[in-house]
Amino acid sequence: MSRNRPRALVLTPRFPYPVVGGDRLRIHEICKSLADEYSLTLLSLCETEEEMNGGLVTDALFDKIECVMLPRYRSYLNVMLSIPTRIPLQIAYYQSSVFAKRARVLAEEHDICVAHLIRAGHYIKEMKHIPTILEMTDAISLNYKRVRSVRSLSLKALIYRYEFDRLHKYETDAISQFSLVNFTSAEDARFLCGNEIPSHVKVTPNGVNTIDLNFVNRVNCKNVGVFIGNMNTVQNMDACIHFIEDIMPNLREDDLAEFRVVGRISDSGRAKLCGYERVTVTGEVPSIPEVVADAKFGICSVRLGAGIQNKVLEYMALGLPVVTSRVGYEGLAAREGSDLLVASEPAEFANMVRRLAEDPLLYEALGRNGRAYVEQNHNWEANLAPFVAGVREVRGTNSEQLNVCSDRLQAS
Structure with a gap:
């Protein structure tokens, strides 16, 4: 791990490799944008031995990777135990005392902490000695609200209806507990924050890889x-x-x-x-x-x-x-x-x-x-620049506050 750069601890509820799917792609791009300024440590929950062994990692984005096994049966048990409580199932599914302990220890060695999704955010939301960043991506409870309006008897749909109220309250309350919160769209931010979005809440739209996804003129294609x-x-x-x-x-x-x-x-x-x-x-x-x-x-x-x-x-x-x-x-x-x-x-x-x-x-x-629209509006580096600037700002503010506290202690 480089000692010439500040250190960022990244927590993910699922192993972020291979980089397939929207959630993994977004956190991977966010980490790439931070890697220019920070030395990155990944702490991730894993479901399989292949994830634990790091065999799916395809790049050198992280200077250090630590994994904690959370088998699926344990997650199901977590959910069952949370039913009579107020803990949202989304949070309960990803609970691990081993992961929580490692997060606390590693946070002491880093300058900022980034949690991917609310599922990982609960591990760091009460940390006050370090800037905490929540990459929230979406308001999950907004999705659950929409499920309520569609007639479906699938198990997942029924769970979503049951889960909405406590997850919506949990997400809404969580916004104020982080130094910086990041969403993909203003609609999601407003759903949890109201029309007046707080200054520590950022909206950074997703990008798209226009190099690998080549433009093809399809006028003569079949319907x-x-x-x-x-x-x-x-x-x-x-x-x-x-x-x-x-x-x-x-x-x-x-x-x-x-x-x-x-x-x-x-x-x-x-x-x-x-x-x-x-x-x-x-x-x-x-x-x-x-x-x-x-x-x-x-x-x-x-x-x-x-x-x-x-x-x-x-x-x-x-x-x-x-x-x-x-x-x-x-x-x-x-x-x-x-x-x-x-x-x-x-x-x-x-x-x-x-x-x-x-x-x-x-x-x-x-x-x-x-x-032309995606070329002009959905470049990852350009879209994430305000988020990176926000991380830089909260880290600087936190350092100033810690220096003031240190000076006061020395003076006393």
């Missing part, structure tokens, strides 16, 4: 709509079922020949989606650009969820004109009708897909403008 996402989440599965059952019946085969679902999915989820006509499921793939190379447009029919939908940014980077729901549009500064199409109702959503299939001028303009 294939793609949906990219982890299908093991409630919000993505709901989005696909919603599109298939409520929107696709309004589309002829000439408008939409195939609805292609790309991303990690369970066997039962695959079987369910493949039971519908005009639906194909790829599962997890090594290269998204290759799998969507022949696609015509990107679909984001999400009704649940919170924060920025990375899939929308990926579609735009790839030159896929986007039709999105209002929830999928949150957190973006893109122009409706020029950079992407935004629908509020199933019939409107279907009409917009039909417009893309029938209007080549609109189609080409959306593909071109969408790519």
Whole structure:
């Protein structure tokens, strides 16, 4: 570990490698942005021996990595024990006394502490001797609130409804307990803070890798709509079922020949989606650009969820004109009708897909403008610069306060 730079301790509730999925990508980019100024130590909970052994690490971003095993059965037991308490299940699932002890010891050796998500934030929220930064990303309770409005009897949906009240209170109360809090979108920040967002709360939108996600002119592609996402989440599965059952019946085969679902999915989820006509499921793939190379447009029919939908940014980077729901549009500064199409109702959503299939001028303009939008507005380094400046500021403020306390003690 370098002694010429200040030291940052990063706590994650899940091992951040491989860098796949929105949460892991975001914390990885945040750590990259901090690595120019700080020597980074990672303290992470792990579920598998492969994670514990560090075999999934693909770079030298962290100078030191420590792992604490938290097997899934232990997490389930934590949840069961928390039911009669006020502790949110999200917090209980990731509780570990061993992890808590290591966090306290390592915090004494570092200059700042960064927690990824509220799940790790509870380990450091009461530390006063060191600046504490919470990379909150989304307001999870906002997602849970939206689940309440959708009729679903799935186990996860029922848990979300049960969990909302205590998680919302926990998240709201937590905001004031950190030196700095970071969100992906203003909608999430306002949901927990109200219209007056405190000065220590930052909003830094996600970026997108426009180098690996190459722009492709798709005017001559067949009418294939793609949906990219982890299908093991409630919000993505709901989005696909919603599109298939409520929107696709309004589309002829000439408008939409195939609805292609790309991303990690369970066997039962695959079987369910493949039971519908005009639906194909790829599962997890090594290269998204290759799998969507022949696609015509990107679909984001999400009704649940919170924060920025990375899939929308990926579609735009790839030159896929986007039709999105209002929830999928949150957190973006893109122009409706020029950079992407935004629908509020199933019939409107279907009409917009039909417009893309029938209007080549609109189609080409959306593909071109969408790519320009992400190039101009979703560069990771540029978007995270205010966050890095905020970390620098709270560290400086904390150092000044500690010096004042030290001077007072010496004077007495």
